[in-house]
Amino acid sequence: MSGYSQSESLGRTAAVESASSARSQAASASQSHRLRSGGLIDRKVPLQFTFDGQAMTGFAGDTLASALVANGVKLVARSFKYHRPRGIITAGSEEPSALVEMRTGARKEPNTRATTQELYDGLVANSQNRWPSLRRDFMSINQLAAPIFVAGFYYKTFMWPAKFWEKIYEPLIRRAAGLGKSAELPDPDHYDKAWAHCDVLVVGAGPAGLSAALAAGRAGSRVILVEEDSHVGGRLLSDGGEIDGMHAEEWVRSASEELAGLPNVRVLTRTALFGVYDGGVHAALERVNDHVPVPGPHQVRQRVWRIVAKRSVVTAGAIERPIVFPGNDRPGVMMASAVRTYVNRFAAMPGRKVALFTNNDDGWRTVEAIQQAGGDIAAVIDPRGKVPAEYQAVAELSDLRVISGGVSDVKGGVDGVRAVVVTDSNGRTQQIDADCLAVSGGWNPNVGLSCFHRGKPVWREDIAAFVPGDAPRGMRLTGAANGEFSLGACLRDGHAAGAAAAAECGAAGHPGEVSEAGDEAYAISPLWQVRAKGKAFVDFQHDVTASDVTLAQREGFESVEHLKRYTTLGMATDQGKTSNITGLAIMAAATGRTIPETGTTIYRPPYAPVAIGALAGHHRDENFHAWRLTPSHHWAAARGAVFVDTGLWKRAQWYPQPGEKDWLESVTREVLAVRNGVGFCDVSTLGKVDVRGADAGTFLDRVYINAFSALGVGKARYGLMLREDGIVMDDGTTSRLAEDHYFLTTTTAKAGPVMAHLEFCRQVLWPELDVQLSSASDQWAQFSIAGPNTRKLLQALVDPSEDLSNEGFPFMGAREVKLRGGVVARLFRISFSGEMAFEISVPARYGAAMAENLMIAGKPYGVTPYGTEALGVMRIEKGHVAGPELNGTTTADDLGLGKMMSKKKDFIGRVMAGRPALTAPDRQVVVGIKPVDAKRRLRSGAHVMPKGSIAGPETDQGYVTSVCYSPMLQQWIGLGLVERGRERIGEIVRIFDPLRSEDYEAEICNPVFYDPEGVRQRG
């Protein structure tokens, strides 16, 4: 894969005269600011697009921004707070200003940087934050009210009256805030997540990155090179130069081809690294199909990569920084490097008469770029007052107007710059006609990625910029990202870093020769701000001005972190890429500290905006998480079961029958069918663990509060586990199938945590025990069969030799049985419903067949499948505790199971369960609750307090945990946790439910509502 793989034609094409079709000639002619030749665009492929409804034309290879420049469009946006007219400032991903709303309908996406959006045929973009139109924006009156929109405006303005906040202020702010509007329809596109592994990850494919990837790739290590642009080359595509005697573009092409030929190198273009995490894990966003109208069939729009790399070489370049002066936000004021990118790479002229304001040598490159493209340099304003040696010849030859001073104002309107006001070093002002002002305040190395592990950047005086300090382990920063700005140094350092990283990963090959280029000078005299009257912007995206920064300082917000939050400097979607350093430099000047003393804010991922959809990938809608389906799921679905999500499981909740008007009618029918006949329910979701070994009984004695070593083979027992702090963890039935073999069950919700806990006990606490655990949850399909006719039904299923009588298979018996047909099942005579009941386990593959056979065998007895609701009703009628009572705050005694705690052994939680607070007599314990008015519906969550008391936290004595309509009692009943509840059976209490505005009386009663003697389950 290579950045040049798509087409040869993306090289610089010949002049428009040689282009074949008349269509492309017409296209070119309509682009008022398109150069007649040059650029990495394909003039044979004209592309139609619209901006704010106006039809325009660009070429393949354009970005939306370059196409707008080529069409002479200067005004592209309105600013955030003041609605000031704004244009395009940069040509890269750092763009703070030219944000547009891309596409329409469900694919509409706000705040898209026009500078990174590749042009495609039919592209539709609209400007944002304006009404009724970009040219005449009503909210620009905000500029008149500018004095109130200063730093800390939110904190100062909406303070009182407090009651105005929710109804008036917040809706007002929300309406005014934000730029674009997002789509309100579901996103029709797909997103993907993928993993990749490599030895050396190279971030950025400029000269340093290509050099590093070549060295590491030639040496034989596995290399991934990521580049956020659609093409590799970085600044070489804009600034040219000569490498190894070749034109820079030729070198890029040859490097790209060599990389494409190395099978151990993978180049990902349109891929921006946005995070660096522990242990060499990196995150990157690949914009797979943002450059086409609609992704092709089975293709994703974007993909998030997690790249695990042993070493990384970050060659992320540098970002040119603006200078703060009044009017520096007018459309047509542009970074000097961006001007060169538009001219050289895209053959689009940002202006015909360009003024240049630079404090460093690099900015001077712009002179040649404009002149070679046939434009005029109106003047060069350089506060250093001297033409750099390299440019003296050019300056003399073209009789260049060079002014020693600074830009103190920019004249113009919505259509952009008309003139530049310059104040020279003697304080005299003059006005220079220009339609574009190129600005260079120097370069900030892109240190962000190096700081994601809290590394602090270090100030370098000679380049007046921060360079990376302590980088994350295994990361090298090289080239402009490390403050080395000359082309020769980028190539050398990149090569050295790539070779060293490869060697550290064990690559033994030769990294090849270093490519060579000149070392151009980079001298700078720092200039952050030209002080003059008028709004001078630091943060273009959040409309933070120089005076906001100094106001923050006067009001005591001097720390950069305070400055950031008080003024919102750097808090917009661009994360202050063009503004943070400038803002802190102005703060440093205001406080009399140095820039390094002032320091930077903390850099955090993501480096660039990432859509939530991309992070979610395919995990959305029904695929949000994995589902677990019970063995009888499809059988139940075919019978019209309604399913409920319990954890990852889908469980049949009830089975509606024709004519039933609501769930309650279905559930009541299912309960009555069980209590009067027979029914069955899939309980395969219970956690199941095989516990084997000579010490299995001892092991279980230590994890349960009650004894299991004494349990006879062929017997089942209810067990309760505590956490080590004495609180109940889980409950379930465990059976002894052989001397050294127990079969343990957990609740559905706690299957995973209990397994982890048991493994901890076995592996860490008692490794000396001879016991092994294996999770059998998915191996067994388990059904509860309950009701007076259960035995008759089962007899039709099991081999005639199996004795299911009370004597042959007593209550709490457990053993293997042979089914008719030979399948061996595990049969347990246990009951959650309180009825005569068995649970039967068959290998999971027989689960669906088991459900079918239960229907056939039970047909004479009117067998009824029941869901989790009926299961819940019957357990509440029987006072059995479940999740709402095992809620992480209750003790065994709270649940009425205190007597189960053995005193003859140590077990997990025993000691801590004896603490005074856990044994206090006024604890809330499980009781039954039924409304005095038998027609009243009880609801869980309602509070319990003494009859006649004033409702409030002081009188609160507990709450209702579980409720149901009991078909047996023909009224609503519930369980609750109530203070001293067991002493208060028969007491009438107040039930207070402020959420549902309910207030009534209920009786505290024995939690076992139905068959308290337990006769039925033993029948």
Place this chain on the structure above:
Amino acid sequence: MRIACPFCGERENGEFTYLGDASPKRPTFAIDGGDSPELVEDAFYDYVYLRDNVAGVMREYWYHGGGCRSWLIAERNTVTHEFISVKAAPGAGAAKPAQAGE
């Protein structure tokens, strides 16, 4: 974050869950009441609740629940998140019971 499980090799941290400090040892006591209940309770209180807030290298329990289900004892620098070593718990992966203690 990547964790080198001694059984499965280097895996993504999402497969693991963290328990905490591996230094506290579960106290033992005489069931028949031979030990002072106060001392036993104090020992358990320490074991259950008291932890040092280490800034630096710490021994800690990790569970490879998304893999081999082994409990692991890792030395990790809590400041840099760097793993210094990852070892299996004494009873992890063993077909035969291990000796008591490590």
